[in-house]
Amino acid sequence: MSHSSTSETPAISLEPAISGQLSPDERMGLFQQFIENGQQTILAQHREGAGGVEIAEARSHLIDTLIASILEATIRAQKIETSPMALVATGGYGRNTLNPGSDIDLLFLLPRSSSKLPKKIQELVQRILYVLWDMGFKVGYSCRSIAECIIEARADQQNFTSLLDTRLVAGNELLYERFTARFEKECLGKNQIAFLETRRQDLRSRYKKSSYTVFLQEPNVKESCGGLRDYQNILWVARVKTGSQDIEKLVEEKIITPSTLLELQEAYDFLHRVRNELHYHTEKSTDILTLQLQGVVATAFRYPQKSILRRTEAFMRDYYRHTRHMYRHTNSIMETFKIEDEQIAETGLRSYLTFRKKNREEFDGFVARNGRIYPANQDIFKEDKHRLMRLFQHTQVRNLRLSPQMRRLIANHWKEIDRPFRYLKANRETFQAILERKGEVARILRQMHRIGFLGRYLPEFGALDCLVQHEFFHRYTADEHTLRCIDELDKLIDNSNPRFDIFKRFFHEIVDPYALYLALILHDTGRSENVREHIDGSAMLAVKLCSRLQIKGSRRALIMFLVDNHLTFWRTATTKNLEDPEVIAEFAAIMKTPENLDALFLFTYCDTNGTAPDAWNGWKESLMLQLHIATRRFLVEGRETYTKKLNTDRQSLLKDVTKLMKDEHSKDIKQHFDRTPAAAFAYREAHFISSQIQAVRSLLESEASGKNGDAMSVKWIDQPQKGYSELLLATRNRPLHLEKLCCALASEQINILSADLFTRTDGIVLNIFRVCTTNFEPISNTSTRKRFLATFNELLESQNHKPEDYLKRKTNFLKKRTESTLPVPVRANISNLLHPTCTTVEIQALDRIGLLHDLFQTVNEAGLDTSHARICTEKGVAMDTLYITTGDQKKIEDPELICSLEEKFNQLISRPETS
Template structure:
């Protein structure tokens, strides 16, 4: 049984041999018949399930056969004497034709290669002119799209030396017919003069071109109307990898890369399968459209799906199955390409943490000193590596913790580590899903406002996110049928998370107004979780997806151990995630009944703030054309009109009281015998309402026990009433150590505590500061080793307690000198010289009735909190509360202060003096 290629050759031999003396232009009918019959043969092979590469290669072979017979016919028409005098000439295929990959209506690009003596004054001599005319005119008359050039070896090489596209075309060049020695001369010249010495420049140009393509076509392999050729994960990405590895390793195929052990056989198989499938899709697009086509548009998808064998009775179901396969293959090309580009050092080193923060791209990074292994991982040159191949088998919880380490340090997973995770996903079993340590790590990742999307995208790309949240996993490459959606369901969700991160650090409208709400949320993880789960009901396909998503969210909340309040608000936001857009855009907001009805649905202020931000990011992540200023104004108006009903009335106040009473009753039932109810009532009666909003009953019990220990010291016989009580708790799943401190309030207390931590070599990630009305202070600090980012060790804890005891019992401690010694070791998040983030201060006298909120945003560094609080102490300002946040290498701290007489800082001159004092203190670090 002859092969397809043998049938093409036989057909050419039978149809394309011209009578003696005949030229191709005289035999157009013959060529038309050949092309018509053999093109139809290829279409039958394709529709019968023929592979993309098989059909494309056969199409290139078909063109080879046609051109060879035309070439021979023209040559044979010359007299014997003329044939002897013809100089060396070759017909060379370039571009896709040179790769021997021609889709049905792709251009046919070739070059007439000569040695120079067949061209005079830029005009071809008769020999070459007759050959060109004898081939080009018939091709044009046959309706073929032809791109051609006429060049000598030197011409070709000179044109390609500074042009990436010409260079690429030449490295794929292939001899169709003519002088083989001349073609080999071209190949040698290209290697010597266009490749050797140009490797770095060429790879950089290809990466730049790839980035530009991705930006142009949506920067995602999951676009609703993907560009199969040029989009993310398209055919060009695969080709790009082949071209770059040729320049770096002189390989021409993935098989050669496997032989050099640069990629695995599994990776090769995945890439080849994906490339073949997308070529097949493009073949069908060409056949169906009757012309070249690259964009798999919505109106093209149903017919392409049907013609490729997706024949479910339901049109939507067959479309879903087909597009899911398209997205899966495109995603494989995109992710594997990126992994291989990193592994084979085709990419420049990743930027520093601060460069990520400020959006710097392409700046080099100095080599980092390799740190000792932390939790089984090493952090080297911007990447996180496994310390040994058994790192996950020894402790499966590290599958989640590795993303926390990467997030906290601004690192990327090394390609080998990413592959190790993919190969060991079986460790994420049922026990892993219900493991409380894994849960704590996951929620900690979600709580890092402004820095969540990169961690979850990385988690999704290796397959862990869908394993840990199976409800979300079902969205992978799921088609969204709504016309306004740009992305698949999973990609839309990741884009939502990315938009929410953008809200956190926004300085410009419209994002900045939502930043205010986002920053007020005490449980940011809830909003991130709501976004992850808001569309999971779409995978079910039955009922309203918001209702189904809400039900599935409750199941996830149970697995994650969320309390009743968190679960309730999570479900509220997901169930109503379309409600605010609908009401704001379709209802009369001046009608009090509309607002009352909405208030009844939303129920509380936290849910309202979450839903407002959710609505905004969900909309802008759906399509870049969906949101506008008018919709933004309507949404903000609905929020503004609803908020007073949830915060200003007696109903709200009573709801707070009921919540506090329920907490107290729960704690009374679990109260240990050593703690009296009197202590409990004192605790509940002397702390602000915010304390009870953000603390769970176990946390309040821990604070009660700490306060009890402190009060016990006051009645002991020893002279230690001024000494603090410190309670340490390591949280390896969250990547930090918690230190709770209970003591009497006094001037400069916060500054002394912050200085003690820094002097002990501990970096403060965040802090919660509460002062009871009876002057008992309860401060909670979340800290890590300032040098390695690991948990606090025993020596650091002992040093902290020693310093605290000294400074709080009246001894002098030179914190500046002690902190300066810590600078000997490079702080984990220190930036490079010249990359300093500017310090910004803002005075807010509106948020609180009795205090001024001083917001300080600056680059995080060891001793920063001490420097700020020391300045506030010297200014004789009382710190009654503080919100300390470290995100992405930036410290964003808010101090609630008042003057000694209890007044706010209202005078502009006093504000300027306070700002100058804080800046001076920071600059001295």
């Protein structure tokens, strides 16, 4: 609890307002002018580089002076001799730190119960609040007597916590002193267990939301791991455990070292400075450091790098460095106070040797005690510096954690991890042994990384430390993403979900886990190389590391294959037409062997899951499985057998459909199989083909009736396990249908995952759209379907439809871009090299409602057809591939037309977002 023995002295400039010389409007004007002048001065100090805490304290002092003046002016106006109450700051204001957009938390400490207040005191409270509200301040307030404060604090831990941070701003000093004395005696002295449990739950819930890492792509400067709340937790717990909220007392009591204190204070100041800038820039209480705001802050802080990307990288490295210090030290202090143990990520299955019941064990210069490893003495690494590597093997096989003493000793010997250390055969062999223990690797690599060892032993990986990634679908920094990929691999060992049995089996069958783990460590290292394609940089670094670690032959070939192709599986599955045998043949040529295919599928599973908690969904899984099954069959059976098998599968499917449908449909069935392209049947089940046939029949009946000149047939097929619905539209080849269909879907906020268009020889087109909600769920709501259909019919009847009349603009998370924000990588590329019969258009752009409609419209206006589309949206960024042809179903060979199209697409996707 902060104590202030005297009230703030009102500013001389406010004396006319206090003395009663001014009218109410003049008094308010003077208060307003005082605050505006003060805040401009503080903003100027911030812009000149003042510390974060310095600015927050300056604003707190400014508000103190204002409130003291308002109280004095109000008391005099009511002809009250002395203040009957105390105005007490609580929360952040009570800690004397008030960021520009933060609320003013005030406690009106009353001389008697709030329900028995004289009218004069009630009016006094109201007048003070009205002045603050009229000036535009957000005030969180409570009116309580001392007894009511004590009752509330003992009944609710949040109230208890807020009253730990109190400070007298103005008013009755004696009343405030009586309150602090009772609070010390009746709350601090008694409710400790419940309070510490509240702090424990706060840590756990906040850390869980942040995935137990500071390395989020868009962290919350207040609530995320290593944020301001961690520092406040230290103060609160120290107050209860030691009786003092002075963090420097923790050094005196040898709970932390002077260097730890310095790192905590520097981190706290830096975070306040960041929060100040966020509040100033957004003009509100903004705490999430989004991608575009990172560029804003980096520029405001005058990072010297020339490009916005490099400034952002430098700033975020500093941010992660400070929050990492805060997070680590918070965990250590909480362990010391026995509030919370360090979060342990480990698999459920371990060697039975790790469960040995030994309280104490000595080996190789180390001591194991109560699950932690300690140095036998301070000279163990001077005696043998290669113990630095063996240490981690010991923690792996014995399931130990590093003690604080061990962490400090390693940090003191970082210089020993030099070039000879990296080249030594014994160290290479120990590192290999660590990586060969399937399912037990991620925890050890995290230990290595947290203490700074891994980046020194593998400089290729070390360059990723705190490196922010500019792909918008990544949630973590490059180093954290890599470690989470390895977490996902380890977790397969004891994953009991049958859905992931295939990956568990692949992992079990991997004969060289060392190569797989190394490839995961290396796959994104090229992001630090400042090359156009990070894969190229990763491959170069993989060659370098393989040479240093003396990796040769098939092991080296597997590592290089996985690093070179780590995005190939994902890109093929999400952008190519998987029903096309040529696509499978091309992909199989890259894979070469079934073993490579399985390893890359497993790798892709880990890589995708490591980007964000929800990155692996039913839609992606179904595409990847389809690609894997088809390619494996191609590799095992060969092209000729594979093609024959497709024909055999088609004949078998024909029989199944015939059994499923009634005899009266036999003619329709035969015509459909004769007139429809083979790709429409690939990997389809009989019930889906029957839906195609029924849709065509419904269309023909509608045309025959003559009632509808623009006949069509729509059917919905839910795929709940895959997280989407299939929308089947049978119609004649009218390009505007596709545009208007996309417009109608967008009007209901329906997300398009992919689109297949199959044209029968009789001119009937089957449009198959895989669609889902924004939460990757099927479109099962009947009302949504009805509204979509009504909108679609309305659009079909209109001659000149305007998409903006039907679409509600979504506020995009990348909106309001300025020169100081990270640019969205926008590009449109047209190629005749990626597909044997179609010209491809690859789009990457800021997503917006109606984008797909505009893309199809551009194709139609050029007199071209869209034969297939792969649609993908990741965190506000659209990554779409359209396969287009001329009217006679050929590639576009006219270079002028290609150039014109590319220019139009680039203009379209560069169009600024509007409200």
